[in-house]
Amino acid sequence: MKNKYTGELVWKSEEEQLKELEKVKKTSMYGTDGKIVSAEGKFVYRGIAYTIMVLRYYNFREGFTTMGSERISPYHAVVEFPEETKPIADLVYNFDSEFLYHDTLHYWNDKQTAEQQIQVCHDWAMKDIDNLFDGEIAKKIDNSIKELQKAKDNLKIKSKEVKMELKSKNDAYKFNQEYLDKAKEIYPSCSEDSELGCVACQQTQNEIMSALAEAEEKGILKGFKMSAEGFNGEYPFEGKSDEYILKGLKKLQEIKNG
Numbered sequence: 001m002k003n004k005y006t007g008e009l010v011w012k013s014e015e016e017q018l019k020e021l022e023k024v025k026k027t028s029m030y031g032t033d034g035k036i037v038s039a040e041g042k043f044v045y046r047g048i049a050y051t052i053m054v055l056r057y058y059n060f061r062e063g064f065t066t067m068g069s070e071r072i073s074p075y076h077a078v079v080e081f082p083e084e085t086k087p088i089a090d091l092v093y094n095f096d097s098e099f100l101y102h103d104t105l106h107y108w109n110d111k112q113t114a115e116q117q118i119q120v121c122h123d124w125a126m127k128d129i130d131n132l133f134d135g136e137i138a139k140k141i142d143n144s145i146k147e148l149q150k151a152k153d154n155l156k157i158k159s160k161e162v163k164m165e166l167k168s169k170n171d172a173y174k175f176n177q178e179y180l181d182k183a184k185e186i187y188p189s190c191s192e193d194s195e196l197g198c199v200a201c202q203q204t205q206n207e208i209m210s211a212l213a214e215a216e217e218k219g220i221l222k223g224f225k226m227s228a229e230g231f232n233g234e235y236p237f238e239g240k241s242d243e244y245i246l247k248g249l250k251k252l253q254e255i256k257n258g
Contacts, residue, residue: 010040045129
C-alpha cells in the first residue's frame, strides 16, 4: 500500500556504542574524530528496498558530541540503496543521480532530533520510489523510450535508403562494366591511341553529344562527373580526358546498336 513501508531500524545499545568508540580510539592511527553506526535497518516500499543508517559523531577529546555548534543532535541519518536495489539505481542514475542516496547533513537538519532525521530519510526514500513508478523519473524514462523508438525508426529508414543507394551504384557499375567488357571482346586490340579513338574522331560533334545523352539516360555515366578541365571520376574512367570518354561512349553506342 502506498505511503506504507515495512522494516525495522535496529539500534545498538549505549554500551555497545561506547565499547566501539574505545576500540576506535585505541586502534586509530590517523585523525581525532569520526562516526560510528548507531542504528541501521532495511525497509521495503512498493517492492523496492532501501536502507537507513544512523551515525553518531565523536571526537577523541569529548567522546560523543555534536558535529558543530549549530546541531542539536550527535546523530545524522543516511538513506541508501542496498545491493539488491543497485541494478535499479544504476538504470535510474541518468534520470536522478540522487535516487535513494541522501543524508541529513544539511543546515536545515541542524535543529532536528535523530527521530526527525530518520523520518526525513523515509520521506526521501518513498518520494524517490514514487517518482520511479509514476512521477518525474517515470516521465523521463517514458520520454527517453519514445525518443529511442524514434531513433530506431529513423535508423531503419536510413539503413533502407543506404541499401537502395548502394544497390543503385552497384547496378550502375555493373552496367558500365558490361559495356566495357563487350567492347574489349569486339575490339581486343583497341587502345586510347588506335582504333577506338580513330572511329570516334570521325564522328561529328552532334553525333558525339547524342551518344553522350543516350549514355547518361541509360545510366552509363551514373556516379561520374564531367568538367571543362577534364574527366574527374572513378574506375573504369579514372584519369581519362573528356575527349577520350566521349569517343568511348560513341563506340559503346555502336556496340549496343550492333
